[in-house]
Amino acid sequence: MTTQTTATDTATATSGKHAGLIGIPPKAGLALALGGSVLTIISTFMAWTWTSAFPGDLTVYGYPGGLQVLVLIGGILSTLFCLAAYGVKGLGWLVPAGPDAAIKLATIATFATAWYTVLAISFDLGGVVNLEPGGYLAAIGSLAALLGAFALPFERPEPDPYDPDDTGWELFKHKAGYKWTTFKAAFATGTPRRVGKLPSYVEILIIVAIMALGLTVFTYGIGTEYDELFIGFLITAGLGFAALSKAGLIAQASQITARHQNITICGAFTAAALFPFTQTDDQYATIGVYILIFATVALGLNIVVGLAGLLDLGYVAFLGVGAYAAALVSGSPSSPFDVHFPFWAAVLVGAGASLVFGVLIGAPTLRLRGDYLAIVTLGFGEIFRITANNLDGTSGPDLTNGSNGISSIPNLNILGFDFGAVHTFGGFTIGRFANYFFLMLIVTAVVVTVFRRSSDSRIGRAWVAIREDETAALAMGINGFRVKLIAFAVGASLAGLAGTVQAHVTYTVTPEQYLFAGVIPPNSAFLLAAVVLGGMGTISGPLVGAALLFLIPNKLQFLGDYQLLAFGVALILLMRFRPEGLIPNRRRQLEFHEDAEPPTVLTKTGA
């Protein structure tokens, strides 16, 4: 093809290669961003509305409340980044990858939260008339900061030469494509400098600080009392995280945590164990324990899907088998067996039953590959639910009590510690769900250990090899069927293990808890979504994915019937823009973004 190249667009040529998205001089832009951010901070100490009808009491002068706190955090973040851009001493560490993109995202976070609040007030109360000066100040300040940030210079991409014979539509597509690349380039950031070797105690202190921050954010998110605050939290947390990541802090943090993996994992568990102590009543510990159950099962599924690459669409059935098995031997009055096993025996029974079930399902199905396996596991998941529904004494032998399920499962009692009672430790009240939270945390630790150790071993490598190329793996002497069956069985028994605890937490096990897709996690679709959303083949990915997938439907009750729709849309968007998940395995990241930076050296098994 003969392509004549025309001269580059004269408009961009004159405005220079280092101009911002909007035509304000960069120096004025930075000043504007700083000024706007400071104004926003000030505004959070003022009243935003006159009535306390809007939740969170935004009517007081002197201290921020509710959504104002989130705006304040965003404002402080953007102010700090701006000051770092001015080269203020002692703040340079905040922006190891350059301040500009970080300022942009931080101001977007502040702007989005502030304007969301202002708009929510106007809509809820019926008109902008309900805004006090503080509200206007916040809106103006955050907008000014945003405009200022967008005036910051960035490296414009070279415009592609276009073919003058193109039709109008092709030309339009070409121009739109260039605009989009320019827009993306505005948020490009440098590679952060590597963290030098710090004394170990400093690095450990940093890890502790990161964990404390994580715990704070999680506790705040789980404790948000009304929809507006939770949405504001999602906006601030998501965009704030993006800002920190653009600043290069996330990359540096992961370098440090990678140096001390064991300490990081211990720290994460300690932080999680501290969660019940931050709560005054059992309300949020309930959510905590359900999240943990969901996350643990998702992590078990990650062995099957993420490591061995077996798409299992009926995984929740193994959770159900474990829960039913534990319920049957729990001494519940509706169980046909009049036995009451101690917990350790119930765990063995639950995990063992799931293991047997997993092998029984796996043995015939694992000879299939890809799509066929997914369909068969989907079928088996449903078979489990329907069977449990029918074993009620009328359509089959009386085993599961049909759709009523096995109810009144007694609370656990391990070594005299009654899980149903409220305990007090040094002034902290620990309720029933908090007790189970601790127990579940131990189960999670077991699953994490199994995942980590097996993935970095002969069997884990065989799983990954099977996932990568089954034919080549077989030719390397790997007994594919056997190795896949082990993955399937291990995944099944870990889910069964979680099931034994779940049965006691929920008091009742019914078939309807183990659907393929439903509004309440865990179900097979949500489990798989948690793995994919979080990041396949990683440990933290499914944990984060599960927490988000549980919290969002739980907090946004007003979505009602549209929850599944919103969930589907969110998943499609994620798969379009970030197919490797929120916390990508480094292998996966390379797989999906071939053009990304080429870190040829992969030191750790991407855990």
Add this chain to the structure above:
Amino acid sequence: MTTDTITTSTGQAILDARGVTMRFGGLTAVRNVDFTVNAGEIVGLIGPNGAGKTTFFNCLTGLYIPTEGEVRYKGNILPPKSFKVTAAGIARTFQNIRLFANMTVLENVLVGHHTRTKEGFWSAVLRLPSFHRAEGASRERAMELLQFVGLDKKADHLARNLPYGEQRKLEIARALASEPGLLLLDEPTAGMNPQETRATEELVFAIRDKGIAVLVIEHDMRFIFNLCDRVSVLVQGEKLVEGDSATVQGDERVIAAYLGEPFANEPGGEEVAEVEAAEAAPGKENDR
């Protein structure tokens, strides 16, 4: 140039295929082929496209079970599963590279070592001293092999990031990690430049010097005739000739199979009619 090693096959036959026939429905892809590889030998298998080389190759690696005849490795009939064949001691590489692209170079070789280690799931989870011993030994062995093929500096790189020639080398290292007695190379120099081909030649000789017999399928005639002690020619599913390089190179039937028979007389009336019919056929393709 490397000297042709024209050693007469004194070693014992480790691979012994007798009367191997492979039919797919009505099509006979391989017909009654006898074939042996002796210990310490480099044997070449050549033939024009569609001659049944790959089918025969698959019969040797457990992917196909011959319809008739049998393949024995060190006296035992080959098991019908490819992983069992590898465990028995026959390792292979692939014509189109099939590395585990998202694993590191070292991990690829460790996967190759799979059949020679025993550590199972429980050993991995419990991490007893025996696990660390076995893992350490595997890694040491893998690093030795990487050094042997010259990739030890790149042990931590992802396999997909290696240049083409090094991916070929890594595939050989991975196959060697299964400690084979016989190595099957399926077109090891496909897509290589002359320098890389020379390096591969050296590598194959070095492998032979380790006491591993090698069977090579190749299109590159110079490579084959430099390398092999013995060459078999497969044409239309049947073994045409077997012998040392000089014998095969000079054989008229081989030349005929590759280049076609010289016209002994005028084209027969039949062919003329065929050509005319083709030309007279309605030129639909030409109209387009």
